[in-house]
Amino acid sequence: MRIAIASGKGGAGKTTLTASLHQSWPRPHVMADTDVEAPNLHLFLHPVMERSIDVALSVPAAVNAACTSCGQCRDICHYGGIARFGNKITLFPDMCHGCGGCFVVCPEHALEEGRRALGTVELGHLADGTLYVSGATRIGEVMTPPLLRRLLAELDLATQGQDVDMLLDSPPGVSCPAITVARRVDAVLLVVDPTPFGLADFRIAFAAFSALHLPLAVVINRAHMPGNEGGEAAVADFCAGHGLPIVGVLPFSREAAHVLAQGEPLVATGSQWQTLFAALAQKILHVFGGAANV
Numbered sequence: 001m002r003i004a005i006a007s008g009k010g011g012a013g014k015t016t017l018t019a020s021l022h023q024s025w026p027r028p029h030v031m032a033d034t035d036v037e038a039p040n041l042h043l044f045l046h047p048v049m050e051r052s053i054d055v056a057l058s059v060p061a062a063v064n065a066a067c068t069s070c071g072q073c074r075d076i077c078h079y080g081g082i083a084r085f086g087n088k089i090t091l092f093p094d095m096c097h098g099c100g101g102c103f104v105v106c107p108e109h110a111l112e113e114g115r116r117a118l119g120t121v122e123l124g125h126l127a128d129g130t131l132y133v134s135g136a137t138r139i140g141e142v143m144t145p146p147l148l149r150r151l152l153a154e155l156d157l158a159t160q161g162q163d164v165d166m167l168l169d170s171p172p173g174v175s176c177p178a179i180t181v182a183r184r185v186d187a188v189l190l191v192v193d194p195t196p197f198g199l200a201d202f203r204i205a206f207a208a209f210s211a212l213h214l215p216l217a218v219v220i221n222r223a224h225m226p227g228n229e230g231g232e233a234a235v236a237d238f239c240a241g242h243g244l245p246i247v248g249v250l251p252f253s254r255e256a257a258h259v260l261a262q263g264e265p266l267v268a269t270g271s272q273w274q275t276l277f278a279a280l281a282q283k284i285l286h287v288f289g290g291a292a293n294v
């Protein structure tokens with residue numbers, strides 16, 4: 001079973017939850033950090049990376065002398081990657097989405113291909129032997145879905161023929177990166193910050209992920225925070241109204257915050273958290289149990 005651990009916004013706690021789920025998951029599994037714009041699961045799990053793959057996008061990089069300035073390449077590009085000023089064709093490779101349309105329509109084969117670096121995918125292992133895969137965008141690069149697709153393809157390749165679960169720390173929010181990951185999993189676990197802001201983003205996340213017709217479940221993080229009384233009740237009301245199971249409630253804890261700041265998973269804080277996460281893992285498996293492997 002593949003589970004994306006997602007959230008409506010950054011900072012809800014999905015990475016810290018993912019790290020402790022690894023320690024508590026009762027079945028063989030692999031871990032992946034797909035939050036490629038800000039990968040930080042490694043801060044808690046300390047993988048040793050063994051292989052790095054550079055990922056790039058094929059883009060038009062130059063126009064040769066055969067160009068007649070017909071403008072067909074510009075006309076087909078929906079992303080502003082090509083402009084025509086007078087009789088001169090100008091390329092903007094940073095705007096390109098790599099669709100390849102301009103290469104196909106150019107009657108003179110006047111476009112020369114180049115590569116735009118998107119980032120890297122890395123594979124390695126945790127100290128207990130668990131496979132760990134992560135990705136990171138090149139600084140300044142805004143397009144992440146091709147990098148994520150490569151990451152997920154490498155994950156597939158590395159686990160081919162193995163009966164293992166996959167726990168994926170998902171990109172936050174509901175934009176292209178998060179949806180790219182969610183479209184390739186069996187279920188989505190939504191981590192919710194029970195603040196008014198968190199609830200607003202949770203509603204958006206619910207709308208986006210439920211449109212994918214995936215099994216969803218909720219973990220409420222930082223519950224019972226002083227000054228935020230009633231936050232969990234608002235989330236619970238929303239969940240009850242939409243048939244969303246709440247599989248766990250993690251209390252706000254200064255001790256937990258201190259341990260996380262040291263780069264340790266929550267389960268390192270003691271048996272109370274170990275018990276809590278062991279129960280959470282069982283509940284997730286129970287709720288998502290019917291989800292089929294892809």
Ligand code: SF4
Nearest residue numbers: 077081096097100102
């Ligand atoms: S490959 Fe596609 S997106 Fe890129 S410049 Fe050509 S038409 Fe535009």
Ligand code: SF4
Nearest residue numbers: 067068070071073106
């Ligand atoms: S389609 Fe080819 S020939 Fe026409 S303007 Fe573009 S590069 Fe030049």
